[in-house]
Amino acid sequence: MSRLVVVSNRVGPVKDAARAGGLAVALVDALRARGGLWYGWSGKTDKRAVDYASIEDAESLSLATVDLTPEEYEDYYNGFANRCLWPLFHYRIDLTAFDRRYYEGYRRVNAKFARVLYPLLRADDTIWVHDYHFLAFGNELRQMGAEQPIGFFLHIPFPAREVLAALPHHDAMVRGLFAYDVLGFQTEQDCERFRDYVVREAHGIANGDKLHCFGRTVTIRAFPIGIDTEGFADIAANDKDARRQFDKVTKGLGDRTQIVGVDRLDYTKGIAERFQAYERLLQEYPDTRREVSYLQIAAASRGEVLEYRQMREELDGLSGHINGTFGDFDWTPLRYLNKPLPRRALAGLYRASKIGLVTPLRDGMNLVAKEYVAAQDPEDPGVLILSRFAGASYQMPEAVIVNPYDSKGVADALQIARYMSLQERRERFEALMKRLRAEDVAQWRDDFMSTLATVTRRRTISAVS
Ligand code: GDG
Numbered sequence: 001m002s003r004l005v006v007v008s009n010r011v012g013p014v015k016d017a018a019r020a021g022g023l024a025v026a027l028v029d030a031l032r033a034r035g036g037l038w039y040g041w042s043g044k045t046d047k048r049a050v051d052y053a054s055i056e057d058a059e060s061l062s063l064a065t066v067d068l069t070p071e072e073y074e075d076y077y078n079g080f081a082n083r084c085l086w087p088l089f090h091y092r093i094d095l096t097a098f099d100r101r102y103y104e105g106y107r108r109v110n111a112k113f114a115r116v117l118y119p120l121l122r123a124d125d126t127i128w129v130h131d132y133h134f135l136a137f138g139n140e141l142r143q144m145g146a147e148q149p150i151g152f153f154l155h156i157p158f159p160a161r162e163v164l165a166a167l168p169h170h171d172a173m174v175r176g177l178f179a180y181d182v183l184g185f186q187t188e189q190d191c192e193r194f195r196d197y198v199v200r201e202a203h204g205i206a207n208g209d210k211l212h213c214f215g216r217t218v219t220i221r222a223f224p225i226g227i228d229t230e231g232f233a234d235i236a237a238n239d240k241d242a243r244r245q246f247d248k249v250t251k252g253l254g255d256r257t258q259i260v261g262v263d264r265l266d267y268t269k270g271i272a273e274r275f276q277a278y279e280r281l282l283q284e285y286p287d288t289r290r291e292v293s294y295l296q297i298a299a300a301s302r303g304e305v306l307e308y309r310q311m312r313e314e315l316d317g318l319s320g321h322i323n324g325t326f327g328d329f330d331w332t333p334l335r336y337l338n339k340p341l342p343r344r345a346l347a348g349l350y351r352a353s354k355i356g357l358v359t360p361l362r363d364g365m366n367l368v369a370k371e372y373v374a375a376q377d378p379e380d381p382g383v384l385i386l387s388r389f390a391g392a393s394y395q396m397p398e399a400v401i402v403n404p405y406d407s408k409g410v411a412d413a414l415q416i417a418r419y420m421s422l423q424e425r426r427e428r429f430e431a432l433m434k435r436l437r438a439e440d441v442a443q444w445r446d447d448f449m450s451t452l453a454t455v456t457r458r459r460t461i462s463a464v465s
Pocket of ligand 1: 021155156225262263264297299339340341342343344346363364365366367368369371
């Protein structure tokens, strides 16, 4: 079997991958099985950072990492990746910073990552590149002469053609993607949007799952990412930290319904809209007052980016307003925490919550929705309320599907969930679990790897000119 090289912005963790979640475990397992190399940014910036990878051997696999200069970090990571591609691909043109300097920095850093990796590659390696930080990376490698199979997986949505067209460099970005052999997206809808762009904007030709354009052929497929379903269900049911958290949440809850939201603090997750829907619930259904309790965990992320700081202020205001308006001496309607909970405790929190509220405005997949279901007690499962704009909604139609912009609709869904019969909850849970088991993270990884192997068995390679 050829060696696997995984490229992602952040590398690891390897030692205790389980603490970081299913994706890290799935990648580490595959890397171990194939004596692999995991390559990416070290997480450090250094004024004197040079084109050099530090290599560390870690239990049957190697890690290779590169430092960035503060300017590279600002332009490539904070700038183009997080202030331009991230909002644009999530349909937030209003928040997108179209700065040429960011774009140039992004191209330079993608080229740097390729330049540093190239001498470390072996002729029979298979390379798997992850996410929007590395759209231009494959073509940089090809231009240096790399002929290995290279696959790319996009964890975030691929936007509609007219949204992408707002990016001044959209054509170059898409052209660069044709250096890859396989382009993996989260959903069929993402594939469709990519195909639509290529056919209508770049005059490519679609043929089944193949797309021909710019003198190259790529295979386009949906690989919906999963979680370690069995492993997470087992933690939720049996782990002692999970149990402790479960007891902590349920103690003193009485007949009150616990609602939970867990997100990275990000404007794509629709937390403000969710708070408004909760307020609507308390306003329009007075019987819910004192009868529900909503816990929102939103660990801070990307605090160096202005839009994230502004969102945080908005949420502080909204949560204060809800508690000020509806709270009482013995009841806090909304508990809003900006600190993360350890993964095992999180499993217990999900299990203790009768309603999981997952209402992103746009999301590639959304793993919280899957974790919430996997953590439930099969005898008395809770109800998942899920946004139709999360990639997960296509695989999870038995959730209560909502439009996150419709606060009345979300408030009604909360009422439906509160009063749902045990039989209906079980039926929905069983249907959801069946698919979560069949489509778990190991299946996702193996599916991608075998598609890449099949596609690249016979092909000719060239850079996109
Ligand atoms: C991107 C795409 C796609 C969150 N808070 C805590 C915590 N988390 C964990 C969750 C979950 C993960 O973080 C978040 O995953 P999501 O899928 O919900 O969202 P993104 O971070 O935006 O991920 C997304 C994903 O990539 C994979 O392809 O699904 O669409 O945007 O695992 O549990 N974990 C702990 N404490 C917290 O407080 N331990």
